[in-house]
Amino acid sequence: MQPIDLLRELSDAFGVSGFEDEVREVIRAHVSPHVDSVTVDALGNLIAVRKGKDDRALMLDAHMDEVGFIVKWVDDKGYVRFAPLGGWDERIIGGHRVVLKTRDGRKRIGVIGSAPPHILSADERAKPIPMDKMFVDFGATSRQEASDLGVEIGDPFTIHYPFAEVADGYVTGKALDDRAGCAVLIETARRLADVKLPMTTAFCFEFGEELGLRGATTAAFHVDPVLALAVEGTIGADMPGIAEESQPTRLGRGPALSVADRSIVVSPKVVRLLEKLADEGGIPYQYKLPTYGSTDAGAIHLSRGGVLSGIVSVPCRFIHSPVSTLRLNDFENAIRLVTAFVRSAPNGLA
Numbered sequence: 001m002q003p004i005d006l007l008r009e010l011s012d013a014f015g016v017s018g019f020e021d022e023v024r025e026v027i028r029a030h031v032s033p034h035v036d037s038v039t040v041d042a043l044g045n046l047i048a049v050r051k052g053k054d055d056r057a058l059m060l061d062a063h064m065d066e067v068g069f070i071v072k073w074v075d076d077k078g079y080v081r082f083a084p085l086g087g088w089d090e091r092i093i094g095g096h097r098v099v100l101k102t103r104d105g106r107k108r109i110g111v112i113g114s115a116p117p118h119i120l121s122a123d124e125r126a127k128p129i130p131m132d133k134m135f136v137d138f139g140a141t142s143r144q145e146a147s148d149l150g151v152e153i154g155d156p157f158t159i160h161y162p163f164a165e166v167a168d169g170y171v172t173g174k175a176l177d178d179r180a181g182c183a184v185l186i187e188t189a190r191r192l193a194d195v196k197l198p199m200t201t202a203f204c205f206e207f208g209e210e211l212g213l214r215g216a217t218t219a220a221f222h223v224d225p226v227l228a229l230a231v232e233g234t235i236g237a238d239m240p241g242i243a244e245e246s247q248p249t250r251l252g253r254g255p256a257l258s259v260a261d262r263s264i265v266v267s268p269k270v271v272r273l274l275e276k277l278a279d280e281g282g283i284p285y286q287y288k289l290p291t292y293g294s295t296d297a298g299a300i301h302l303s304r305g306g307v308l309s310g311i312v313s314v315p316c317r318f319i320h321s322p323v324s325t326l327r328l329n330d331f332e333n334a335i336r337l338v339t340a341f342v343r344s345a346p347n348g349l350a
């Protein structure tokens, strides 16, 4: 399978935070052939392990969850009120199509609606509509009809745009944060399948990152690594109206190395190693400007007695909005860098 097709399958899979079953099964199918064991912990993290010469563990992390919403009320006309699961830009979610997963696994299509502009006052039109004034129309005309469609309080849904190629080497999908990271881990496992690994390597696909690094917290305890690398789809902001010094990453300049974000100051030892591996491999890279966003590395590095942790990211535009985009060359170069990291671990670091 080509990396772009893996990205497509992962991006299109459903996996709102706390409801990751579908995407987890996609990941399991792709990673299982390349590892010695696969386990799913009580909270839903998928942990795939390759034994290495050194029993101590290297933890690779990507989160499989995506931002979404949860049904909080169905009114007697069948309209759904909702709350966010993860951080959305409220100003831009209205007017989009959503996919809801019912309790028995069916998919329902709905539309996030709000009062038509024609009937709003000039004042109301000038302001963004708050999320608690929006609703989802699933086509039901009563609470009972909504229930017959399978729509109930507690059901997860998200804005769904199918994966597509925008231009050559430039793709769009709904959940590239962090399905890009999941795809990097799977490709890394695949490319190293016939290589004897220096360290036991745990490929960890975490639940609930968007709710506060939840999966990484428990997975890191379980794996007990001495070294870790989180792989993210991060904030690409090279776009009109944003000054260069405020663009956390730029597309097409290679994978981004984090030096510090809001959840961690990365040990310079880890950053220097990643720079060296990139230089040796002829892999372009950039720095993710400090200190935007949080990553699973924030949770992992504070696990137990502390874990030396780094972050490599694929720059993605428009994350935490209804769509996201990335350049395949950044994605490919992230795979090459993470692969080099695994091959060289622990490289004097642990």
Ligand code: CO
Pocket: 063, 177, 178, 209, 232, 233
């Ligand atoms: Co993310």
